[in-house]
Amino acid sequence: MRKIDLTNFHVATSETARHINRRIALNIVRRFQPLSRAELARRSGLQRSTVSAIVAQLIAEGWVTEGASPVSGRGRRPRFLHLNVERAGIVAVDLRPGTTRVGLAGLDARFLMQTEWPTPATPGEFAAEVARTVASFRDSHPEIVYEGMGVSLPGRIDGAGRLVFAPNLHWEGMDLRQLLEKAVGLPVALENAASACALAELWFGRQADTVRHLVAVTVSEGVGVGLLVNGQVVHGRGAMAGEFGHITLDEDGPTCACGKKGCWEQYASNLAAVRHYKELSRGSSHDPDPADARLGIGDILRLADEGCPHAAAALARLAHYLGVGLASLVIGLAPEVVVVVGEVTAAWDRIGPVVLDTVKRRTLPANTTPIVPTDPATQPRLRGAVTLVVQQHFGAPNVA
Numbered sequence: 001m002r003k004i005d006l007t008n009f010h011v012a013t014s015e016t017a018r019h020i021n022r023r024i025a026l027n028i029v030r031r032f033q034p035l036s037r038a039e040l041a042r043r044s045g046l047q048r049s050t051v052s053a054i055v056a057q058l059i060a061e062g063w064v065t066e067g068a069s070p071v072s073g074r075g076r077r078p079r080f081l082h083l084n085v086e087r088a089g090i091v092a093v094d095l096r097p098g099t100t101r102v103g104l105a106g107l108d109a110r111f112l113m114q115t116e117w118p119t120p121a122t123p124g125e126f127a128a129e130v131a132r133t134v135a136s137f138r139d140s141h142p143e144i145v146y147e148g149m150g151v152s153l154p155g156r157i158d159g160a161g162r163l164v165f166a167p168n169l170h171w172e173g174m175d176l177r178q179l180l181e182k183a184v185g186l187p188v189a190l191e192n193a194a195s196a197c198a199l200a201e202l203w204f205g206r207q208a209d210t211v212r213h214l215v216a217v218t219v220s221e222g223v224g225v226g227l228l229v230n231g232q233v234v235h236g237r238g239a240m241a242g243e244f245g246h247i248t249l250d251e252d253g254p255t256c257a258c259g260k261k262g263c264w265e266q267y268a269s270n271l272a273a274v275r276h277y278k279e280l281s282r283g284s285s286h287d288p289d290p291a292d293a294r295l296g297i298g299d300i301l302r303l304a305d306e307g308c309p310h311a312a313a314a315l316a317r318l319a320h321y322l323g324v325g326l327a328s329l330v331i332g333l334a335p336e337v338v339v340v341v342g343e344v345t346a347a348w349d350r351i352g353p354v355v356l357d358t359v360k361r362r363t364l365p366a367n368t369t370p371i372v373p374t375d376p377a378t379q380p381r382l383r384g385a386v387t388l389v390v391q392q393h394f395g396a397p398n399v400a
């Protein structure tokens with residue numbers, strides 16, 4: 001049970017039941033389309049007349065379309081209902097310290113267009129670049145109703161839309177929501193990238209419908225964790241929940257962007273993989289210069305594929321430390337599933353066994369949480385940004 005929050009409640013009005021039933025009907029159409037009104041009535045338990053009224057409203061507002069009648073026997077043929085995925089154009093932004101990717105998607109999180117550019121140094125330049133990109137989307141697709149913009153960020157966002165913790169980006173204190181809404185002219189939803197990825201997994205992932213407790217771990221410049229409990233993102237005090245990446249593993253370890261030493265992300269992030277590689281290949285003759293500042297995770301993955309033993313060892317070291325942190329998450333939270341996001345998932349054949357073996361050795365026999373990689377082709381971070389807008393139209397109404 002949930003305790004009623006007397007600082008933030010909504011009393012029921014004559015509209016409340018209709019609003020809830022409408023949301024349930026819309027979600028049933030989304031999940032089970034194509035379906036008839038009769039099936040919608042059966043699945044929802046609503047009266048046929050109520051279903052007809054709700055469907056008429058959803059069609060009038062453009063959320064649902066009526067498809068052609070299936071060819072069947074004689075008599076009145078039911079017309080099938082579909083979610084109108086083109087109802088809303090959603091701009092998705094995946095902001096990372098080096099590169100920003102922007103996409104235009106429908107309600108099904110399929111991308112019609114996308115582009116990327118180097119992330120500018122200041123929030124003002126960033127907002128201007130986003131506005132230019134959205135203008136180009138509007139030029140290419142003037143027929144689309146632009147509903148909103150979602151942004152995945154390498155940091156935490158407080159309730160007011162301000163960036164509160166972004167050690168790999170350094171735009172703390174910026175009111176990014178206001179800045180972007182002003183620049184683009186759309187409502188903007190912001191969320192930590194790992195939390196957005198967790199939501200995307202809930203709304204668009206391959207998990208069972210019953211999954212409500214889910215953890216997403218993003219391996220990128222740092223290591224981010226997004227927590228879903230009862231299907232909702234946990235934000236915590238000061239919006240700081242999920243910063244497992246900055247749990248200290250070794251007080252004498254490498255200095256972290258957060259100012260401390262030996263944080264988990266110093267051992268299990270993309271930047272850590274590059275450092276592992278440089279340490280392991282120091283002094284060897286046939287490898288590329290390990291001091292090369294431009295080396296990135298893509299190079300390490302490629303070198304490992306080409307048979308470089310130092311790159312393979314660097315990935316194995318990352319995998320071991322990824323497992324060390326994941327074991328703590330599994331023991332402490334017992335989520336129904338943990339999903340891993342990031343470039344390294346492309347090498348899951350290589351790193352997965354090391355990760356899973358480490359987790360197994362460090363957890364309890366009763367800990368059976370599956371740890372699964374996401375498919376990089378689905379662009380989890382960008383899809384997460386889409387989900388931030390989708391959930392506003394499909395999420396449970398906030399009542400009592």
Ligand SMILES: [Zn+2]
Binds near residue numbers: 245246257260
């Ligand atoms: Zn740190």
